[in-house]
Amino acid sequence: MDKVAGETEKYKDTAKDIAFKICLLGIGALLLVTVLEYISRGSILSFFSWISDKFLHFSFSVVFAFAILALVWALINRFYIAFIITFLLYLAFCVISFYKYAHLGAPFIPSDVLLVNPSFASLLPDLHISYFDIFKLWWIYPLLLALGGIIYLSVVFKSKMRFKKIERFVVLAAAILLIVVLCLIPRPANMYIKPDNLYQQNGFTLGFLQSAKSLGDFRNQVIAFDEKEIRDEILQCAGKDEKPASAEKPNVIVVLSESFWDVTQLPNIEISSDPIPTFRALSEQYASGRLISPTYGGVTSNVEFEFLTGLTCKYFPAESNVYATFLRGETPSLASYFKSMGYECTAIHSYKRKFFKRHKVYSYFGFDEFLAEDDFESPEIKGNFISDRELAKKIIEEFEANDDGPQFIFSVSMQNHMPYFLPDYYPDNKFEVKSDLLDEDDLYRIKNYCQGISDADASLKMLVDYFSKVEEPTVILFFGDHLPALDENAAIYKKLGFIKDSYLIFSDPENITDEVLEECGKLLSTSFVLWNNFGQEKAEAENMSVNFLGTYLLDYLGLEKPEFNSFLWDMYNNTPVVGHYFTVDKDGKMTKSVPEKYKRYDEVYRIVQNDIVFGDKKLKDLFYR
Numbered sequence: 001m002d003k004v005a006g007e008t009e010k011y012k013d014t015a016k017d018i019a020f021k022i023c024l025l026g027i028g029a030l031l032l033v034t035v036l037e038y039i040s041r042g043s044i045l046s047f048f049s050w051i052s053d054k055f056l057h058f059s060f061s062v063v064f065a066f067a068i069l070a071l072v073w074a075l076i077n078r079f080y081i082a083f084i085i086t087f088l089l090y091l092a093f094c095v096i097s098f099y100k101y102a103h104l105g106a107p108f109i110p111s112d113v114l115l116v117n118p119s120f121a122s123l124l125p126d127l128h129i130s131y132f133d134i135f136k137l138w139w140i141y142p143l144l145l146a147l148g149g150i151i152y153l154s155v156v157f158k159s160k161m162r163f164k165k166i167e168r169f170v171v172l173a174a175a176i177l178l179i180v181v182l183c184l185i186p187r188p189a190n191m192y193i194k195p196d197n198l199y200q201q202n203g204f205t206l207g208f209l210q211s212a213k214s215l216g217d218f219r220n221q222v223i224a225f226d227e228k229e230i231r232d233e234i235l236q237c238a239g240k241d242e243k244p245a246s247a248e249k250p251n252v253i254v255v256l257s258e259s260f261w262d263v264t265q266l267p268n269i270e271i272s273s274d275p276i277p278t279f280r281a282l283s284e285q286y287a288s289g290r291l292i293s294p295t296y297g298g299v300t301s302n303v304e305f306e307f308l309t310g311l312t313c314k315y316f317p318a319e320s321n322v323y324a325t326f327l328r329g330e331t332p333s334l335a336s337y338f339k340s341m342g343y344e345c346t347a348i349h350s351y352k353r354k355f356f357k358r359h360k361v362y363s364y365f366g367f368d369e370f371l372a373e374d375d376f377e378s379p380e381i382k383g384n385f386i387s388d389r390e391l392a393k394k395i396i397e398e399f400e401a402n403d404d405g406p407q408f409i410f411s412v413s414m415q416n417h418m419p420y421f422l423p424d425y426y427p428d429n430k431f432e433v434k435s436d437l438l439d440e441d442d443l444y445r446i447k448n449y450c451q452g453i454s455d456a457d458a459s460l461k462m463l464v465d466y467f468s469k470v471e472e473p474t475v476i477l478f479f480g481d482h483l484p485a486l487d488e489n490a491a492i493y494k495k496l497g498f499i500k501d502s503y504l505i506f507s508d509p510e511n512i513t514d515e516v517l518e519e520c521g522k523l524l525s526t527s528f529v530l531w532n533n534f535g536q537e538k539a540e541a542e543n544m545s546v547n548f549l550g551t552y553l554l555d556y557l558g559l560e561k562p563e564f565n566s567f568l569w570d571m572y573n574n575t576p577v578v579g580h581y582f583t584v585d586k587d588g589k590m591t592k593s594v595p596e597k598y599k600r601y602d603e604v605y606r607i608v609q610n611d612i613v614f615g616d617k618k619l620k621d622l623f624y625r
Contacts, residue, residue: 025073028083029065032090033058033205036065039094040107040204054202061205064182065090071175074168094204107204109195109319110212188214195319214317215325223610227618233604234622238566249341249406250473250534250557253395253463256304257388257456258416260480261526263449268496271446272432275454278461279478279529287530287556289541291549292577292584295319296523297485300412301356304481306547308333308365308410310568310623311609313547314579323361326613332623334550336366337562338408340624344368346398348411350376350386367410371398383425383452385414388459396466406472413459416452420445420486430454437495445486468533475536477553479528490523499523517590520581530556541576543584548572564608564622571601578602 037047051058065086073082097108189198189210199207263275274280282288294302294313301323302313309331316322335345346369347362349355353372362370371394379390391413399407419425423444431450433443460478467474486492493499499519528541528549536556544552551568554561561569575598577584583594594602611619 024079025066025070026062028069028086029062032065032069032087033061033203035087036061036090036094036204039091039098040199050200050203057201057203057206060182060185061203064179064205067175067178067182070171071179074172074175077168097199097204107196107199108208110208110215183209186210186213188217189317211317215320218317218320219326219614221610222615223607225607225611230604230607230619231622233600234563234567234608234619237570238561238563248473248558249343250475250532251399251406251467251470252338252343252408252553252557253399253467253474253476254307254408254410255391255395255460255463255476255478256300256307256410256412257453257460257478257480258300258413259418259449259482259484260416260453260456260478261483263446263453266446266493266496266498268437269433269435269446271450273430275431275450276457278457278464282460282464282478282529282531283527285538286532287536287539287541289528290543291479291526291528292521292543292545292579293480293482293524293526294546294579295482296490297482300481301358301361303546304412306545307549308335309612310334310547310550310565311612312545312578312605315606315609318580321356323356323358327357327361327364329364330366330617330620331361331364331612332564332620333365334553335362335408335410337554337624338406339366339368341406341559343406343408344402344404345408346371346402346410348391348394348398348409349373349414350379350391350394350412351414382415382455383448384419385417388413388415388456389462391415392459392462395463413456416449416456416484418485420448420452420484422448426451435496437497438492442487442492442495445492449484449486464531470533473532473534475530475532475553475557477528477530477549479549480526482526483523493523517582517592521584521590524579524581543576543588544572545577545579547578548576562623564619567604567608567622571598571605574598575601578605 034047037050038044041047041050069082069086072086073079076082076085093108186206186209189195189207195207195211198210201207202210260279262280264271294306299319299321301321305322305327306312313320313322316326320326335347339345345367347358347365347367348371349358351373353359353370353374358372359370373386376386376390376394380387382388391411395409395411398409421441421444425448429447429451431447431454433447433450435443438446460476463476463478467476490499499522500516530539530553539556541552548568548571551561551565551572554565555569571578573586575583575585575594577590578594582590582592583598584590585595585598589595608619608622611617612623
């Protein structure tokens with residue numbers, strides 16, 4: 001009888017021990033998810049609202065954290081050490097995401113793991129960010145108190161905090177199995193939804209896993225196609241291009257100007273003077289037009305990708321960084337095209353060489369040389385970055401150093417990159433900005449932005465003045481990559497009435513009105529001007545997505561187009577804008593999807609891009625003269 005009672009008491013103690021450990025894991029998991037979501041959302045009300053609306057997603061996040069914590073505990077067999085490690089891991093993810101979203105407009109996403117130097121980390125020193133700003137959020141202190149409490153419990157009950165050998169094996173196996181099952185549950189994210197909206201809707205954990213699945217699907221996709229059929233269709237389009245090729249080989253200077261946009265388009269605001277008089281005057285005399293960017297507020301490299309390759313970000317997940325995530329080898333581009341024409345091809349970026357892996361990608365594109373921040377000697381700094389004036393000087397310097405033939409110089413500026421919020425960012429700021437709809441902080445942002453684009457405009461004038469005196473025929477293509485992210489969620493644009501609900505298109509692309517679609521065009525619009533020193537006539541492009549701009553440049557110069565660019569030219573003449581969120585046809589009609597009569601263009605385009613990026617590059621020769 002005593003033996004039975006003893007066994008019963010033993011089972012009771014074991015059950016209590018298991019229950020205690022499960023409860024401890026549950027409390028720890030709740031704390032981990034609370035930390036992750038609090039910091040990601042920045043609001044206790046937002047956090048509880050999400051739990052109320054998406055309880056299943058919240059539960060998924062808790063169970064996932066439970067499994068991760070159990071796994072680490074089983075590996076280390078010391079609960080308080082396992083909890084601290086897991087807590088710091090979660091904290092690192094959400095703090096990185098917090099800062100990245102605050103200053104780059106996007107949260108931490110799976111493709112960031114593929115970056116050698118994550119964009120967030122490399123920008124921190126230049127953005128005057130304190131690594132301790134996170135502790136200004138009041139709710140971090142209750143969380144730290146809870147952390148201390150759970151570690152205290154771990155010490156007090158340390159005898160219950162270790163697994164026996166068989167228990168440890170069982171917990172480890174169960175945790176691994178649970179993690180695998182949980183990773184298999186989420187479906188890939190809708191490629192049109194921006195990750196920040198995905199995270200807000202589904203939580204950081206589920207959103208991250210969905211993004212990772214979407215990324216995996218895209219990195220492994222290869223579309224089977226009939227090579228002869230695709231070649232014939234592209235050549236048929238090329239046959240429509242009857243414009244005779246010019247024998248001239250003019251120098252081609254391209255300036256992709258960071259966040260350059262005509263701020264005077266904003267309503268209900270007064271700016272003391274026009275920030276971009278040179279750009280405006282040149283636009284009236286030379287080829288110019290409206291560009292539709294693949295991005296808003298950041299990821300300049302995606303704009304570069306579209307311009308240089310003629311391919312489109314439309315076929316990649318929203319907010320993915322094409323340079324860092326998808327390009328893995330030789331990729332046909334304008335650089336390789338101009339190189340085949342006997343040009344010297346140089347890329348210049350006035351920022352870090354490895355930023356967005358440009359040091360690798362530019363070599364994939366075929367540039368002969370890449371000059372970055374470390375190639376500028378004692379440069380002038382305006383705000384936090386090398387000035388646009390210094391970039392213009394470097395372009396001229398490189399042009400003068402290479403005089404053996406025509407040159408293609410592709411440059412990217414950095415001065416006008418965020419931050420815009422610092423009151424004394426430009427001590428010599430000459431602009432005054434007024435609006436009854438904005439507060440002082442908003443006005444500072446626009447004032448700093450005005451000075452930034454004014455300096456960009458002055459650098460354009462510097463280049464035009466110089467190349468006006470150059471004897472060889474030369475063109476300068478100057479364009480902005482995207483609208484500035486003046487603040488979070490395009491709030492200033494909404495306050496001024498520039499847009500109403502178009503930001504919603506990034507979170508709910510399936511349920512939008514025509515009005516929202518039209519406004520989205522505003523949020524993604526920049527502009528370009530194409531100056532020349534040999535009297536080429538003016539031309540205008542009412543709408544053009546960036547992926548067609550390189551082909552437009554070749555046509556403007558009268559250079560012989562590769563077959564693929566002739567295909568793009570035919571496509572441009574029917575659908576001048578193609579992108580994630582809308583298509584614009586030749587009559588100016590904007591639609592969410594490609595009109596039926598133009599869908600074959602879209603299908604062929606996707607097949608060619610898939611072959612070049614993911615496939616065997618069977619169609620690579622179509623990109624060369």
